[in-house]
Amino acid sequence: MTLSSQKYPGFTDIIQTCHCFRIITFIALSDVRARYKRSVLGPLWLTLGTAGGSAGLGFIWSELFRVDPTTFVPTLTAGLILWQFISGLIIEASTLFSRQASIIRNLNLPLAIHPTQLLLRHLINLAHNAPVFFIVALGLGNSLNLVTWLALPALLLVALNLLWITFFIGLLGARFRDLEYFITMVMPLLMFISPVFYRPSYLPFSERIMWFNPFSHFIEIVRSPLFGSPPPLFVVGTNLAMLIIGWSLTLWLFNRQHHRIAFWV
Amino acid sequence: MAVLKFDNVTVQYPVYNSRGMSLRNQLVRISTGGRIESEAGHVQLVTALKEVSFELRDGDAVGLIGHNGAGKSTLLRTMAGVYHPVGGTIVRQGRVATVLELGAGMDPELSGYENIIRMGILMGLSMNDIRSKTKDIEEFTQLGDFLQLPVRTYSSGMATRLMFAVATSTEPDILLVDEVFGTGDAEFQLKAKERMETLIKSVGIFVFASHNNELISQYCNRVFRLKHGQVLELIGEDLEFIS
Numbered sequence: 075m076t077l078s079s080q081k082y083p084g085f086t087d088i089i090q091t092c093h094c095f096r097i098i099t100f101i102a103l104s105d106v107r108a109r110y111k112r113s114v115l116g117p118l119w120l121t122l123g124t125a126g127g128s129a130g131l132g133f134i135w136s137e138l139f140r141v142d143p144t145t146f147v148p149t150l151t152a153g154l155i156l157w158q159f160i161s162g163l164i165i166e167a168s169t170l171f172s173r174q175a176s177i178i179r180n181l182n183l184p185l186a187i188h189p190t191q192l193l194l195r196h197l198i199n200l201a202h203n204a205p206v207f208f209i210v211a212l213g214l215g216n217s218l219n220l221v222t223w224l225a226l227p228a229l230l231l232v233a234l235n236l237l238w239i240t241f242f243i244g245l246l247g248a249r250f251r252d253l254e255y256f257i258t259m260v261m262p263l264l265m266f267i268s269p270v271f272y273r274p275s276y277l278p279f280s281e282r283i284m285w286f287n288p289f290s291h292f293i294e295i296v297r298s299p300l301f302g303s304p305p306p307l308f309v310v311g312t313n314l315a316m317l318i319i320g321w322s323l324t325l326w327l328f329n330r331q332h333h334r335i336a337f338w339v
Numbered sequence: 340m341a342v343l344k345f346d347n348v349t350v351q352y353p354v355y356n357s358r359g360m361s362l363r364n365q366l367v368r369i370s371t372g373g374r375i376e377s378e379a380g381h382v383q384l385v386t387a388l389k390e391v392s393f394e395l396r397d398g399d400a401v402g403l404i405g406h407n408g409a410g411k412s413t414l415l416r417t418m419a420g421v422y423h424p425v426g427g428t429i430v431r432q433g434r435v436a437t438v439l440e441l442g443a444g445m446d447p448e449l450s451g452y453e454n455i456i457r458m459g460i461l462m463g464l465s466m467n468d469i470r471s472k473t474k475d476i477e478e479f480t481q482l483g484d485f486l487q488l489p490v491r492t493y494s495s496g497m498a499t500r501l502m503f504a505v506a507t508s509t510e511p512d513i514l515l516v517d518e519v520f521g522t523g524d525a526e527f528q529l530k531a532k533e534r535m536e537t538l539i540k541s542v543g544i545f546v547f548a549s550h551n552n553e554l555i556s557q558y559c560n561r562v563f564r565l566k567h568g569q570v571l572e573l574i575g576e577d578l579e580f581i582s
Contacts, residue, residue, distance in 0.1 A: 083423065100460045108448045180443035181461055182420035182435055249355075333423035336416070337353055 084329030091186035098187050102194040117202045124203045128154050128210065135271070145301075148211040152297045153270035155207055159200045160236065160289055161261045166192060167240040168247030168254040175339040185335055186328075189241040193233060207300070216301070224299035231313050232292045238320040245327055248338040269293055288316060341433035341512035341544045343395040343418060348427035350388040350417050387413040389568040390427065395544045400535075402555035403548040405565030411548040414565065415439060415515045418546060433512025433543065436462060438503050440517070441495055451486030451493075451501060458505045472508045479504040479530065499523050507534055513544045532557065 091098075110116035131154075132147035139146075167189070171178065174188050212218070247253040267283055268290040274281050284290050291312045298305040387410045395401060403411045416422045417429070419437050437443070444461050445454045455476055459469035477486065480500040490498060500523060507514065514535075523531065535558060539545050549555055555562060562573040 096465075097460055097463075100457070104446070104449070104453070104457060108446055111448055176440065176443045176445075177461065179416065179421060180419075180437055180439045183461065333425070334353060336421050336423070 082329055083332040084325055087184040087332060088186050090184040091190060094184060094187050098191045098194060101191045105195055106198055120199055120202045121206055124155060125206045144214045148214060148216055149273060150271055151207050151210045152300055153293060155203045156293045156296055157265060157270045159196055160292060163196045163236055163240055165257055165261060167243040168257050170244040171248040171335060172339045178336055178339050189237060189244050192240055193237050219302050221299050221302050221304055224304055225296050228295045228299060228305060232296060235313060235317050238324045242324045245331060248335060264289055341397055342430060343513060343544055344430040345391050345393050346428045348388060348391045348424045348429060350413055350422055351425050352385040352387050354383045354385055386568055391570045393570060397543060398539060399561055400539050400545040400559045402559035402562045403565060404562060409565040410568050411565055412517055415517055415546060415548055419515055435513045436506040436509050436511035438506045438516045441498055445490050447491035448489055450489055451482060454490050455505055462509045464509060476504045476508055496523050500527055503531060507538060514538060516547045518549055
């Protein structure tokens, strides 16, 4: 039995979403497949693109900045791969509900499946890019050790953080259509104040500004263990704090606006 | 056992990019029947359904009539649980399937077969269920080799066949169909009629919105007229007027 007047529609929605695991994985996979439908290499193009980009930028910049390519190129590769994952997700987030309008307006499915599905799709893309980093890092003589495994729980933490950000931006973007253009404008700016191209310690003066960018914390928490050192404690702290504050805010908003979303898309 | 019960249900539509209560809006209100009220700021609320109450049980086949904008599609979406009311309660028991909008839930790039799987999964079927129903869907749609082509190459009648076949093959307890259904040809209408009759007989509630009185009188045993967001059930002489 379904009663429509509930006090916390947002929470009910999220609980129902947990039961829709099969739908979420199916849509994510079929979207990836549909996108590369008529190409021979399919998602491998992503891998090749990343490999080409980081090789080119890496060797030219290491010469320009006169830094040692054996540490700089892997740093840059990891930074670029993580940035592609983060920015790809955030840019798509603002239109996530309106792109699924034909499902939202016709089927009685929980709404939280859409941000989850988007996150999963970008995680699949990330999995296609990740081997490039390991090939570059090992090829240039960097060694992996036990600490490297810390990157996995760190990635999980980042993914959970990105999930609320995606959800939150998706909700706002469904209501305010300007958000899409605003985000496309802001993301390249944020890229320059995040440690994509360098380690934070390379910056003599602006390091503090960079830590105001939440994405810097996402990149560092995953990248530090990849280079054999556990992430700084304050980075872990910010990630956990963002997780708690962000999810509370998102759940509050979702609960408040849940009944309106079908009219917005 | 299927039940669909509305008790004093009110549905309001927020509209964001039209402003102010102007003369134009007053005219709109007279000609479309939606009542336009304004919330603080620029947000306008259109009351699409106002204190609607009814109860549907197994075997009810309801035809919805009313002119454009009377609230037929809104009522169907509210029945489906897509739109949520601002007031009143809805009790819904049973699995719902919808044929509301052409191409809903389909990916135009994917083939007919792939879309059968996609829609089946979205409607909550398992892969085994879908596999066992594919043959039945093939037969019903009679699309033959077209099922191997991307859905974007289909005519609207073909897409309707596919959607209707998948939606009904999920063995829903409640089937909600909007006007799109009218795009099928005569042969399809005949097959659809058979299929709906068995569906109505076996279990379930069927709700069908249309401007075609002939179709309504063929399929339905109850008729609701929507006017100004309110629902009136036609009985006795009024029903004869329809047929």
